[in-house]
Amino acid sequence: MTITIPLFTGDESADLTFHRAPANDAAPEQRPCVLIFPGGGYRRLSIEKEGLVPASWLNTLGISAAILRYPVAPKRHPAQLNSAQRAVRLLRAQSDELGIDPDRLAVWGFSAGGHLASMIATLGDDQSSSEDDLAGTISARVDRAIMAYPVLSLVPPCHQGSSDALLGESVDQTARRALSTPGLVSPQTPPSFLFHTAEDAAVPVQGVYDFANGCAEHGVPHEVHVLQAGPHGVGLAVGRGNEALQKWPNALREWLRDWVTAVG
Numbered sequence: 118m119t120i121t122i123p124l125f126t127g128d129e130s131a132d133l134t135f136h137r138a139p140a141n142d143a144a145p146e147q148r149p150c151v152l153i154f155p156g157g158g159y160r161r162l163s164i165e166k167e168g169l170v171p172a173s174w175l176n177t178l179g180i181s182a183a184i185l186r187y188p189v190a191p192k193r194h195p196a197q198l199n200s201a202q203r204a205v206r207l208l209r210a211q212s213d214e215l216g217i218d219p220d221r222l223a224v225w226g227f228s229a230g231g232h233l234a235s236m237i238a239t240l241g242d243d244q245s246s247s248e249d250d251l252a253g254t255i256s257a258r259v260d261r262a263i264m265a266y267p268v269l270s271l272v273p274p275c276h277q278g279s280s281d282a283l284l285g286e287s288v289d290q291t292a293r294r295a296l297s298t299p300g301l302v303s304p305q306t307p308p309s310f311l312f313h314t315a316e317d318a319a320v321p322v323q324g325v326y327d328f329a330n331g332c333a334e335h336g337v338p339h340e341v342h343v344l345q346a347g348p349h350g351v352g353l354a355v356g357r358g359n360e361a362l363q364k365w366p367n368a369l370r371e372w373l374r375d376w377v378t379a380v381g
Contacts, residue, residue, distance in 0.1 A: 149221035156228025231267020269324030302331030314347035
């Protein structure tokens with residue numbers, strides 16, 4: 118089952134596409150759900166490779182998925198964060214109809230979408246939109262966070278294009294540092310899974326190490342997988358013909374194993 122859910126009335130810049138996992142008698146009626154944020158440098162969205170492919174992959178594990186089409190440039194922060202917060206709240210508000218467990222809700226972001234996932238993981242309900250009628254009654258905090266080759270720092274060394282697209286070119290380093298999420302990790306940050314490649318020439322791997330250090334400092338369970346070879350934007354490494362890159366989705370599958378009985 119696939120349905121599209123609008124986020125805000127009258128705003129066509131963002132919506133949510135829900136992909137329900139196929140029925141399985143061995144699985145509980147309420148499935149875990151992963152909310153996916155495709156990458157694209159906060160300028161576009163890689164819906165196919167970093168949305169539809171991972172949603173289908175999750176469904177094979179018995180996990181429902183939702184893909185967020187969030188605002189991109191010229192829209193600036195906090196439009197992206199507010200859309201992600203609204204999406205989490207809507208999934209919880211409609212959990213009975215969608216057949217998902219509101220207490221097993223994760224976010225999964227790729228590249229710039231990884232930054233958005235890290236904002237949800239660290240900020241939770243902070244900076245919520247006054248237009249969100251669910252804010253204050255339904256939490257936007259999630260139970261797990263997955264970040265794949267994520268943009269985590271918005272100050273050099275970083276992916277400057279994502280930083281500029283999210284905040285604007287004229288924003289000073291103080292404002293950029295305030296949304297660099299390794300410095301925002303707290304004991305409230307959910308268990309996190311991070312993947313990157315050391316050879317990524319677009320997004321420095323250092324952000325993953327910094328975020329992991331923040332998790333370690335605050336006692337947040339985390340798992341880090343850094344592979345040496347591989348360019349930016351490998352997705353799930355489908356069709357790459359590189360067995361080494363397949364290690365990361367296999368590791369993620371194991372990390373999600375305890376979430377659903379359908380994972381064999």
